[in-house]
Amino acid sequence: MADYRHRELLCQLFLFLCCLFVSFEAAKDDEFFEELYIKPFHSGHVSFYFQFTTKWNISLQDADNFQHYRLFPKSLGDVLATYNVQELHLTQTQGKWRHQSWGYPVEDAPAGAQLWVWFKPTVTDVDKTWKDLVNTLSGLFCSSLNFLDAKATVAPRWSFRPRGISPSPKNYAAQSTYVRYGALPREIVCTENLTPWKKLLPCDSKAGLSTLFKAEKLHDSYYHSLGMHFRPVCADSSCSSEAVELTQSLSLVVDAVVNNNGYQNWAMRKVFGQSLSSHCPLATHSKIFVDTSDNQDKERFTMSPAPTEEQSSQQSTGVHKLAVYDIPAQVKERRVLNVGANYNAKFEYGDITSPPVYAHRYITGYGLEKGGVSCLIYNTLNTPMPIYYMDTLPWFTRAFFRSVNIDNKGREVPYKVHYVPGRDRERSYHLELSFTLAPRSVTKVSLQFERAFLKWTEYPPDANHGFYINSAVISLLLPADRTFAVPVHNTSTLQQILSDETSTKFIRLYTESLLVSLPTPDFSMPYNVICLACTVVAIAFGSIHNLTTRRFILLDPSKKKGLVAKIKGFLQRSKPEGRKEESKGDADDKAETESESGTGENSIGDGDLRQRKQ
């Protein structure tokens, strides 16, 4: 009841807000942007980051708003409205982003699938809603998100805060009640995930940048990641009304040097198999940005064709230069656009400046009983860096809280902790730590676990492959730097992200996901055990039964046997069950045959006797 009243109040509040600002609202109801950001790395790789942004000027709090769709995809909107989603972030990734040599991506993602969702404060049973939502999403995106059950889901306390504007109550964002995080490191991303993702774009893959998405080229790369991020944002800079924003991103890293005889040359036709011949007419702007900061005086490479404009901005760490291509202008009159770079000299592998903070995580220990996880976090800055570290271990790697240790040059680092111990077959181990990285140092986070025995039905197919452990998540605020561009709360499009001049930026890093092997049985074992146990029981029972129901008497070996008795003896041997009956048949001869062994002895004794006689 209180909940209902609360919702009503909210509605009224928003109505009031809407009434206030309806007169100022002259902007379009919805807008769409398509953008591509190309960045060559010092490792010889080139990154292509596509971003498609749909902004829809409606308030998220009123579910009735999700009724009449134009640019926003209805199939997704229906799901978001039905399950009262406040914010949703889904990534599907193949490969590992190498922070040490590539720097930071616009959107980092762990290998496999990852989903984190904030639900509206009106949701009463978050766990059930999450369960329904993941089932629906797994149908929508053709991935195994339905395996994100209670065993694979946690409610992060610090690491996953809302990215968009938060609704009332005021402390909504500080509670972990409404957030759920789950990851599937084993999930493989392929064409069947790309197709439904593409279908959400207003121009599908019929026009614009999305025409470049040919699955065989995309999946033939070093790293590729599909992202989908939904969040409520401010409709304008004064934040007088609400809007919702859907960002679909595709990140791709290719090795240009290997493909081009030692030159780091790249071109769209080479990477995607085709050039760009159209732009999406529904897009407010369609742009390509190429990071040319390393090419200040065009001494390293030349761009072809010449960019529409060149932007440069002075930042603390140097000049940030961008070559911008306006697609509609470049493709008009049936021209095609094939953006590329030609390098003057062969690529030379050398030292690469590491990014400010990066991490490396691995499994420790040996044998199948115990093990551990260690994570080395490097800080190359001259300042201490406070971070959040989140690690989730599945229930079958039973972590020991007392073994959690943060070590920096042999000194223990003090930390704040949020720890939810796992429960067998119910909940995973969830550890969040908050501590400070000392300047120019390596900090090691380690913990020990014990490997559990699984029930034989709990093993996946190919159990000897091993079990995956989710990436650890490191969240921190970094001083802005020209080497990376990440979205902040008020930037939607790449254009805004690249020109944003916020002094500190929030970065979330994902470490390697891990593979552990558990004690794995031979799977024919259960049946063998059943058979063996049954046989033992049967033998024990048989002998006890014999002892209690049989009579054993001494035979007289001197007694001669006639022909009839011999035949009987033969028959009894071939038909052991019948022996008692027959023996009772002639009551006089009882002493002669009582049990099979007795009969056998008898005949041997007979033979002996005969031998002796001879």
Added chain:
Amino acid sequence: MAGEDEKEKFTQTYAALGIGLVCILIGVPLWWKTTEIYRVQLPYADIHRLAETKIQYSVEIEVISFNSKLTKSLPDIAKSLQTSLTREKRSSVQPVYQVRVRDANNKETSLWKKSKTLDDLDEAFWELTKLRHSKYTILFLPESSNLRARPQYVGRFGNVIVTVSKEGITDMLQQLVPTIQEVLVREGAVEKSLDAAQGLRTQKPDKESMRWFRSNPGYDVTFTLVNPQPDVLDVQWNIQAGIEGYLKPFLDKLANFSDISVASQVLHYVGLVASPKKDSSEKFHFYTEQDLPRMINPLEAKLGSHASNNPTLNFVVYVPGKASSPVYIRDQNGERVASNSFLSPRWGGILIYNAEARSKAAGPTTVDIDIKHIMEVFLTQMRLLLNIHVQTPNQQVSFAELGKEAITEWELSGWLRCRCVENLATAKASLQSLAQLLDQIVNIVINDDIGREVEDAVRSIEHSEELLAGGHLHDAFIESRNAIVASEKAFFDQSLLELLYFPEDQKFAIYIPLFLPISIPVLTSIVQAVKWLKQHRREKLKSQ
């Protein structure tokens, strides 16, 4: 020596019998109990009984005569009407008519005198009686009246107004019977609904019942604007206003009975499967009737909803691109179809909306869709798809205007009647299938939830049938809806799948290594012990 032997033999025999007894009395029940599958006892007898009972619905017909000349023959009219309406049906649904014929009283006469048009009269009687859903009034007006219904007029509120003379009364009654049976009561449609629901898996439904959506507690209505060339045409539609203005009164009318949600979307760069043929005059393109069935396939991929289990009614406005515009639909005779739209059974409707694109203009041409036109077409299609529209048996009947609700009172009752019978038949069929399934596969667990749902469904069916027979159509429908929800829930419960794949041969592969070596010695020793005892007794008798 012999006595000791005998004694020992006795001990041995009793030991064998004792072990045998322990095995049978403790071992067998223990094994039975531990391997038993939990199955709640379902009301199988009730389910079978329900499947065999006839569904009855009662209809009250009240004839009010304003024609004083007919006063004397009123009992005859009643008798003849009752006999011609009542006929025994083979089908398992049976209408029961109660006919009353009487002269108008003073109040009614004054109402008639006051009414200027037939619609006024219809409404006045509605106000007077506030008819229940299964009661219809037939008004006999004298020829002298200035209000004339030629020959029969069905008002919006389901009052049938007929002008009768004394001579023409028998003809009139003959014409009135099909009107009552097929227009008001919709006997034929009710039977078809029942057949379609019962013969879900066996019979091939006929054309009409294939068009209707199956009865469901809710529907999703989606309006889709398809623009295959957004670079040439910038198509705008004010669908919100259209829904508010034209669809909402209709939906409000159905709100008590069906949960209908409405949404709209715009799709770009989606084409229909085949490109239209060019007319010989080269002025326009066209689709023939043969092209239509395959056309929706490329649309289908983008229309489904992942968040709802209700069937979706899709209404698509397709704006052809510049190259092929204008496009028309031709019928069998090569004539243009006036509405330029077609209906896909149990799916929805498509309307081709030709927009004029300025050929030389830079940038896309803005096109505004005439929302009134498309909503009219779609409302007609929706009436057909939901089985609200009544097929008129003859030309003798004229109808009142539909009004803005797009559904009249009597249409609503006819619809409720069809849907109620269909729901009951579907619920019964589900329960029967479930009973059959559980009977055939003994390994299925039946948990308490399923048992409860089945009992709820049975109770709802019984209650709904009672209400229907009593003429309480509204409540009967609601109850039948509960029945269908409960029966589907029981039928599709996921716990039914749990033990399904546990085959017998594997069970025995596990039992045999234990049971065979134990049971054989136990059984043989029992047999021997019994034999020995018998022999012993015989010997005793002999010796005595």
